[in-house]
Amino acid sequence: MCHSGHYDNYDYQPNIGRLVRIILSGRAIDAVICGINDQGNTLLHCAARNLGQYSRHRNTETTLENLLNFINNLIKGGCKRHTLTLYGRTLLLEVLAEVVLSVRLTLLCVRPTLCILLTSTLKEVMTLRMWLLQLKTSGVDLIQYGKDERVIHEDPNTNKEFNWGEVKWDYPLFWQSSKLRLLSFTYGSEPDGWTFWFAPVMDDSFMEFWEMIDHPERAMPGAWQE
Numbered sequence: 001m002c003h004s005g006h007y008d009n010y011d012y013q014p015n016i017g018r019l020v021r022i023i024l025s026g027r028a029i030d031a032v033i034c035g036i037n038d039q040g041n042t043l044l045h046c047a048a049r050n051l052g053q054y055s056r057h058r059n060t061e062t063t064l065e066n067l068l069n070f071i072n073n074l075i076k077g078g079c080k081r082h083t084l085t086l087y088g089r090t091l092l093l094e095v096l097a098e099v100v101l102s103v104r105l106t107l108l109c110v111r112p113t114l115c116i117l118l119t120s121t122l123k124e125v126m127t128l129r130m131w132l133l134q135l136k137t138s139g140v141d142l143i144q145y146g147k148d149e150r151v152i153h154e155d156p157n158t159n160k161e162f163n164w165g166e167v168k169w170d171y172p173l174f175w176q177s178s179k180l181r182l183l184s185f186t187y188g189s190e191p192d193g194w195t196f197w198f199a200p201v202m203d204d205s206f207m208e209f210w211e212m213i214d215h216p217e218r219a220m221p222g223a224w225q226e
Contacts, residue, residue: 015063016043016050017070029077040085044074048091052098054127068134075138081145082152088159090152093182095131096196100162100180102127114199115180120192132191146187146194153182161201 013019020043024033034042047070054064075081082090089097103117103125119125119132136142152158160182179201186195 013046013050015066016046017066017073020070029073031078034074034077034079040083040087042079042083044071044079044081044091045085045089045094047071047074048094048131049098051127051131052095052102056098056102068130071131071134072138075135075140081135081140082148084152084155084157088157090149090158092131092149093158093160095128096182097162099125099128100164100198114183114197117196117198119194119196128194129191132194136191141189142191142194143187143189146185149187150185164200 027033034044036043037045047067051067051071054067084090085094099117117125117128119129132142135145153160161179162182164178164180180198181201183197183199185197186193188194
């Protein structure tokens with residue numbers, strides 16, 4: 001399948017839908033096809049990752065249309081929407097992992113310890129909106145989808161950390177981080193109603209610094225420890 005040994009290392013296959021249809025030779029996508037997996041990766045996981053990567057590659061509208069139709073057929077064919085891969089990713093997390101790489105420094109960061117991804121404002125998250133829209137047009141209730149996804153995120157095996165490349169800040173303190181961690185998300189009945197909250201994955205010393213900034217009274221000599 002599209003997996004090559006690690007969740008951040010696989011071949012980009014924008015024509016995956018056409019390739020699968022050739023292999024199926026006219027057979028409809030059903031529960032059996034949807035159940036095929038490699039280390040927990042289903043065809044829908046592969047399609048979701050390719051959609052997430054779409055904004056980082058030059059492709060034709062026809063290629064995108066074929067990929068979206070393939071995703072739609074997989075969802076309607078009965079593919080499960082919240083299963084974890086061997087590396088702890090749901091379908092939504094697979095798309096997010098690619099989107100985070102796309103937005104990089106355009107991700108709205110209110111300060112170095114908190115970043116926000118608004119599906120209604122950043123053009124780079126077009127693919128995330130497309131994913132949610134495909135679910136909706138396939139008959140999926142996005143509110144219930146969000147509720148179910150949150151339950152899965154409580155599983156300790158869920159991987160909510162994403163590669164982000166090197167990020168540097170000059171103010172208020174120089175730091176760099178190569179990963180973001182999904183803290184939480186809000187959801188709605190429409191794709192534009194979804195918001196995602198991230199924090200850079202930092203070492204304990206930097207967290208102690210922000211703890212001091214947020215609560216200066218605790219750093220004062222002789223401060224009373226509650």
